[in-house]
Every structure is written in structure tokens, then in C-alpha cells.
Amino acid sequence: MNFNITKSHKTFDGETAFCSHSSQVTKTDMKFSYFMPKSNKVERIILWLSGLTCTEENFITKAGAQKHLANSNTMIVCPDTSPRGLSLPNEHDSYDFGSGAGFYLNATTPGYCDHYRMYDYVIDELIPMLSSAFSTTSFSITGHSMGGHGALVLGLRNPNLFTSISAFSPIVNPSKVPWGQKAFTGYLGPDENLWNQYDACHLVESGHKHPNKILIEQGLSDEFFEPQLKTKRFEEACIQSKQELKVNYRDGYDHSYYFIASFIEDHLNHLN
Amino acid sequence: MNFNITKSHKTFDGETAFCSHSSQVTKTDMKFSYFMPKSNKVERIILWLSGLTCTEENFITKAGAQKHLANSNTMIVCPDTSPRGLSLPNEHDSYDFGSGAGFYLNATTPGYCDHYRMYDYVIDELIPMLSSAFSTTSFSITGHSMGGHGALVLGLRNPNLFTSISAFSPIVNPSKVPWGQKAFTGYLGPDENLWNQYDACHLVESGHKHPNKILIEQGLSDEFFEPQLKTKRFEEACIQSKQELKVNYRDGYDHSYYFIASFIEDHLNHLN
Numbered sequence: 001m002n003f004n005i006t007k008s009h010k011t012f013d014g015e016t017a018f019c020s021h022s023s024q025v026t027k028t029d030m031k032f033s034y035f036m037p038k039s040n041k042v043e044r045i046i047l048w049l050s051g052l053t054c055t056e057e058n059f060i061t062k063a064g065a066q067k068h069l070a071n072s073n074t075m076i077v078c079p080d081t082s083p084r085g086l087s088l089p090n091e092h093d094s095y096d097f098g099s100g101a102g103f104y105l106n107a108t109t110p111g112y113c114d115h116y117r118m119y120d121y122v123i124d125e126l127i128p129m130l131s132s133a134f135s136t137t138s139f140s141i142t143g144h145s146m147g148g149h150g151a152l153v154l155g156l157r158n159p160n161l162f163t164s165i166s167a168f169s170p171i172v173n174p175s176k177v178p179w180g181q182k183a184f185t186g187y188l189g190p191d192e193n194l195w196n197q198y199d200a201c202h203l204v205e206s207g208h209k210h211p212n213k214i215l216i217e218q219g220l221s222d223e224f225f226e227p228q229l230k231t232k233r234f235e236e237a238c239i240q241s242k243q244e245l246k247v248n249y250r251d252g253y254d255h256s257y258y259f260i261a262s263f264i265e266d267h268l269n270h271l272n
Numbered sequence: 273m274n275f276n277i278t279k280s281h282k283t284f285d286g287e288t289a290f291c292s293h294s295s296q297v298t299k300t301d302m303k304f305s306y307f308m309p310k311s312n313k314v315e316r317i318i319l320w321l322s323g324l325t326c327t328e329e330n331f332i333t334k335a336g337a338q339k340h341l342a343n344s345n346t347m348i349v350c351p352d353t354s355p356r357g358l359s360l361p362n363e364h365d366s367y368d369f370g371s372g373a374g375f376y377l378n379a380t381t382p383g384y385c386d387h388y389r390m391y392d393y394v395i396d397e398l399i400p401m402l403s404s405a406f407s408t409t410s411f412s413i414t415g416h417s418m419g420g421h422g423a424l425v426l427g428l429r430n431p432n433l434f435t436s437i438s439a440f441s442p443i444v445n446p447s448k449v450p451w452g453q454k455a456f457t458g459y460l461g462p463d464e465n466l467w468n469q470y471d472a473c474h475l476v477e478s479g480h481k482h483p484n485k486i487l488i489e490q491g492l493s494d495e496f497f498e499p500q501l502k503t504k505r506f507e508e509a510c511i512q513s514k515q516e517l518k519v520n521y522r523d524g525y526d527h528s529y530y531f532i533a534s535f536i537e538d539h540l541n542h543l544n
Contacts, residue, residue, distance in 0.1 A: 009530035010493070016530050064336040066533065221282070250282075258281035258288050261338065 002129050003032075012070035013038035016060055021129070025121040027114060028083040032126065033060040035069055035076050042134040043073040044163070046271045047122065049081075049143030049150040051169075052179070053100045056080045059144075062257040068265045074272050075134060079126055081146070083115045090186070096179050097186050103174070104150030105198045107187035116187055119198075122154060127161070140271035142166040144260055145224070148216075149174055152200035152234075156208040166215040166267045168260050169222055172234035173201040179228050201230075204237040213244035215270045217263050219253030274401050275304075284342035285310035288332055293401070297393040299386060300355040304398065305332040307341055307348050314406040315345040316435070318543045319394065321353075321415030321422040323441075324451070325372045328352045331416075334529040340537045346544050347406060351398055353418070355387045362458070368451050369458050375446075376422030377470045379459035388459055391470075394426060399433070412543035414438040416532060417496070420488075421446055424472035424506075428480040438487040438539045440532050441494055444506035445473040451500050473502075476509040485516035487542045489535050491525030 003021035010016075015036045023030040033056040036042070048059050059065070059078045069076060082102035088111040091098035107116035131137055141162045143151040148170025155165035174180020175195045188194040196202040218231045225231065231247060238245040248266075253259040275293035282288075287308045295302040305328040308314070320331050331337070331350045341348060354374035360383040363370035379388035403409055413434045415423040420442025427437035446452020447467045456467045468474040490503045497503070503519060510517040520538075525531040 009526055009528050010491075010524040010534075011530040012534045061529070062333055064339060064533070066530070067336060067339075219282075252282040254281055256281050257333070258283040258338070261336070262282075262284045 002133070011035065011066045014066065014070055016066060018056065023121060023125060025117050025125045026083040028085055030080060030083065030121065031056045032077055032079040033057060034078070035060060035066045037069050037072050037074065039073050041073045042075045042136045044075070044138040044140060044272060045130055045134065045136060046074060046076045046268065047127075047139060047141045048076055048078040049104060049122075049141070049147030050078060051143070051145030051147050052081070053095050054081050054147070055100070058257065059260075062261065063264050064261045065264050065268060068268050072272065074268070077126075077130060079122065082118065086115055088112060088115070097183055101146065101183060103146060103183045103187060103198070104153060105187055108194065109187055109189055112187055118150075119154065123158060123161070138163060140164040142168070142267055142271055143170070144168040145255065146171060146179070149180075149200060152214070153198050153203065155214070156200060156203045156210055157197070159210045162210075164212050164271045165210055166270050168217045168263070168267070169219065169224070169229055169255055170200070170216060170231070170234075171229055173199060173230045175199045175202065177228045177230060201233050201237045204234070204241045204243050207241070209241065209243055213246055214238070215267060216245065216247045217250065217259075217267065218247060219250050219255065219259050221252050222255040224255055274405070283307065283338045286338065286342055288338060290328065295393060295397060297389050297397045298355040300357055302352060302355065302393065303328045304349055304351040305329060306350070307332060307338045309341050309344050309346065311345050313345045314347045314408045316347070316410040316412060316544060317402055317406065317408055318346060318348045318540065319399075319411060319413045320348055320350040321376060321394075321413070321419030322350060323415070323417030323419050324353070325367050326353050326419075327372070330529065331532075334533065335536050336533045337536050337540060340540050344544065346540070349398075349402060351394065354390065358387055360384060360387070369455055373418065373455060375418060375455045375459060375470070376425060377459055380466065381459055381461055384459050390422075391426065395430060395433070410435060412436040414440070414539055414543055415442070416440040417527065418443060418451070421452075421472060424486070425470050425475065427486070428472060428475045428482055429469075431480075431482045434482075436484050436543045437482055438489075438542050440489045440535070440539070441491065441496070441501055441527055442472065442488060442503070442506075443501055445471060445502045447471045447474065449500045449502060473505050473509045476506070476513045476515050479513070481513065481515055485518055486510070487539060488517065488519040489522065489531075489539065490519060491522050491527065491531050493524050494527040496527055
């Protein structure tokens with residue numbers, strides 16, 4: 001294996017592990033966590049992409065996924081949300097840009113272009129490494145908020161790589177909302193044509209398609225629903241492009257991991 | 273209600289809430305979290321007492337208890353582990369004494385005796401407040417590590433108040449291990465007679481008894497098992513005193529919340 005296990009905790013008779021490795025793509029160490037079910041057989045790997053401010057730890061600690069996967073042959077892997085250990089301009093100044101906010105894209109702006117390449121990191125480095133270490137080519141992808149955006153973008157651009165796609169509270173149209181505009185400007189510069197390849201609404205509108213139904217969970221008491229997430233725009237794009245989609249709008253639920261924990265079982269079933 | 277709900281998150285159709293109130297006992301604000309099942313009916317309240325360094329947040333975020341209680345009429349309540357906002361001598365110098373380390377006792381040493389009264393706080397203030405707010409007199413008690421010690425001590429000393437007792441990785445004989453000796457010296461001074469009333473092994477040996485079987489979960493890869501927890505001493509004391517007890521020793525499990533999450537369902541069933 002090309003990664004080190006730094007911590008390991010027996011969980012539901014399986015293993016929750018924290019790992020690090022030296023990334024060729026980001027030119028930094030990168031971290032991820034995983035849960036290996038007790039069978040120790042891996043027929044599928046689900047990738048979980050986390051949201052702003054998160055690390056490899058949030059999901060694996062808070063979502064309760066282990067219980068649901070314990071008796072399966074499905075592993076879940078949760079990468080960190082950005083490179084770490086750098087000191088790029090403005091990298092650590094705000095929660096929604098730079099460290100903890102990699103946005104699952106390949107940056108082109110000075111400084112960032114050398115390291116903030118989370119799209120290539122996941123597709124070209126993490127997945128091949130996992131595929132080799134655990135002898136499977138079967139992947140699905142999901143995530144939350146910024147990570148929901150990542151799951152939709154990576155999934156739609158790689159429909160043969162990912163069997164299923166789901167997302168919790170995804171940023172579906174980042175080019176048109178404050179979080180995305182700030183990040184895309186910082187990582188990609190002002191040319192909006194570059195932005196489009198990382199915008200799930202634009203991808204669907206321009207013909208990207210996944211053969212299986214995409215599942216989205218969205219809380220209706222989520223403070224970011226209206227200003228940042230814009231779920232209905234993705235629904236409209238999918239209807240026009242005949243992309244199968246199911247969105248569950250959940251009354252009273254917010255943007256937190258309590259929401260994710262409440263519905264993760266349905267998503268794991270969808271992704272499995 | 274005599275407390276304020278500071279945050280609330282819909283969870284499994286119930287409510288995870290964070291609360292604060294002004295405590296007469298500790299003369300500070302005190303915090304606790306709870307999960308209210310979706311029925312909004314409370315037939316029983318389980319108290320969860322957390323371990324060293326924890327706050328009211330750890331258990332309710334990491335243990336996955338909400339899923340198991342969602343369809344019950346049982347609420348779980350998790351108080352913070354000490355008073356906060358004070359500046360007593362040495363209070364914030366180490367992880368195992370002072371803030372985050374109240375040990376569920378009534379301190380007698382100068383400074384601490386005015387505030388570090390977690391035993392009275394739980395028994396004489398929190399429980400009556402919950403009883404009044406949620407119209408139930410039915411309580412069970414559990415906890416982890418220092419909080420497992422708290423659950424055993426409070427449960428054994430109040431067998432009519434708590435229907436059932438359980439503990440994860442409890443400090444069963446604090447008078448005889450480093451964590452307990454440091455805390456008891458700091459909070460109670462050198463008189464070991466004062467320590468005995470907060471030592472589960474001593475309580476059982478001196479005739480304290482609970483009418484129902486006590487359930488203990490202990491990981492065998494827990495780094496604190498041998499030096500601090502001493503589970504077997506409590507087993508021996510219970511055998512001699514004919515206190516019903518079941519200890520599950522779990523191969524490969526450590527001291528973490530991954531261990532707790534793995535077995536919390538069994539404990540909630542026991543406590544319900």
C-alpha cells in the first residue's frame with residue numbers, strides 16, 4: 001500500500017482508519033479516513049467528499065455510516081478537503097477559500113495551480129491507489145455541501161468510473177452563488193468558461209449525463225438553501241436534459257451532520 | 273422550563289438540542305445536550321455522563337444514539353463534565369483535573385468547594401429540573417470512563433432514583449489509580465475516607481447495591497484498561513457483595529467513541 005495508517009479503531013467489528021500519504025498531485029501530504037467492514041472484502045468503495053472547514057475526520061466520526069456498512073462488502077473513504085501545510089496568499093484567511101475549501105477542482109491561479117488540484121487528486125491519484133490497495137474498480141461518490149458539489153461534478157464528468165452519485169445539500173450551481181464565485185475567482189481567475197467545467201448545472205445542461213438516477217437530500221431549514229445551494233436549478237436542468245434525479249426535500253432539517261446522520265442509510269443503499 | 277435551548281437540530285425526526293442554564297449548585301452557567309424522540313413523549317430519561325476533556329457535545333455528536341431512540345419514548349440528556357468560566361488554582365492546567373474533569377463529586381478543597389459540585393448538580397438540580405420540564409420521574413444512568421465512574425457512583429448511591437445503570441470503560445476504583453488519586457486529592461484533600469463515597473468498588477464492598485443488573489462494556493485494546501480502569505476489581509467486589517453485574521470484554525476495542533458507537537444500542541436497550 002502506498003499510504004500509512006496513522007490511527008485505527010475497531011468499530012462495529014470492522015475498522016475505522018486514518019491514513020496519510022505523499023501526493024504527487026498536490027505535492028503535499030494528503031490525509032483520508034476509511035471504514036472497512038468486518039468481512040474485510042471490498043466489492044465497492046464509496047467516496048465521501050466533505051464540505052467547507054471539514055477534514056477527513058468529520059464524516060467518519062459523526063455520520064454513523066459504520067453501523068450501516070458493517071455487514072456489507074462496501075468500504076467508505078473520506079479524503080481531506082484541501083492540501084495542508086502550505087502558506088499560499090490568503091490560504092488561511094477565510095473558511096470558504098484555501099485550506100479546508102479545495103472545491104474539488106484544479107486551480108490555475110499562481111501558487112494555487114501547483115497544489116490545489118483536488119479534482120486530479122481524487123480521480124487520478126486517490127482512486128487508482130484505492131483500486132490497487134483494495135482490488136476493486138467499483139466506485140460510487142457522494143458528499144455534503146461543497147463536497148456535494150464535488151460528488152456531482154466528479155460523478156457527471158466520470159460516468160463510467162462511478163456507479164452511483166448522491167449528494168447532501170450540494171452547491172449545484174457554484175458559478176452563480178457567493179461561495180462558488182469567490183472560490184472560482186480565487187482558484188480559476190475571472191474566465192467563466194473555466195468555471196463551467198466545475199458547475200453541476202452547467203455540466204448537465206451541456207450534455208453530461210449519468211446512466212443512473214442521482215439522489216439528492218436537501219433540508220428545508222438549511223440556512224444556505226436559498227443563497228448558496230439552489231437545488232431547484234439542478235432539478236430544472238435535469239428535467240430539461242432528461243437526467244434521472246430524485247430530490248428529497250426534508251422539512252425542518254438543517255445543514256448539519258445531524259441531518260446527514262438521519263438519511264445516510266438511504267444514501268448508502270443508493271450508492272451500493 | 274428553567275433552561276434555554278441555544279441550538280436545535282432536527283435529527284431522525286426528533287430533536288437534538290443544546291441547552292444552558294444558571295446553576296444554583298455550581299454558581300456558574302451549566303450546559304447540557306439532549307435528544308428528544310419524535311413522539312415528543314418522555315417516559316424515561318437516560319443520563320449520559322461523559323469522560324475527561326469532553327463537553328455536552330461529544331456523545332450526542334459521535335455515539336449514534338439518536339437512531340436507536342428515534343422511535344422510543346426515551347430521551348437522553350448529556351451534561352457538561354464540569355463548571356466552566358472560572359479561574360481556580362490549577363483549574364485549566366491539565367486534562368485530568370479541573371475544567372472538563374469534574375469527576376461527579378462534591379469538592380471540599382478551597383475554591384473548588386464553591387463550584388465543583390457535580391454530584392449535587394446532577395442529583396439535586398439537573399434531575400429535578402428535567403423531571404419537572406419533561407414530566408417524568410423515571411431515570412437511568414450511564415457514561416464513559418470518568419463518566420462511567422460517575423454513572424456507577426451516582427447509580428449505586430441512588431438506587432431508587434435510577435432504574436438501570438450501565439457504563440463504558442468506567443474508572444471503577446478511582447481511589448487506587450492515578451486519575452482518581454490526582455482528582456480526589458485536588459477536590460477532596462488527603463483524607464481517603466472522603467474518597468470512599470465516590471469509589472464504586474468501595475461502595476459495593478460497603479453494602480451499596482442496585483436492584484437491577486449493572487451492564488459494563490470494556491474494550492481489551494483500551495490503553496487505560498490496566499493502569500486506570502481496573503474493571504476486574506469491580507467484578508470481584510460485585511461477586512462478593514452479590515451485586516448482579518454483566519461485563520462484556522470486547523476484543524480489539526479501544527477507549528474511543530468508535531467503541532461506544534459500536535455497543536450503544538445494547539446499552540440503550542438495557543437502560544430502557
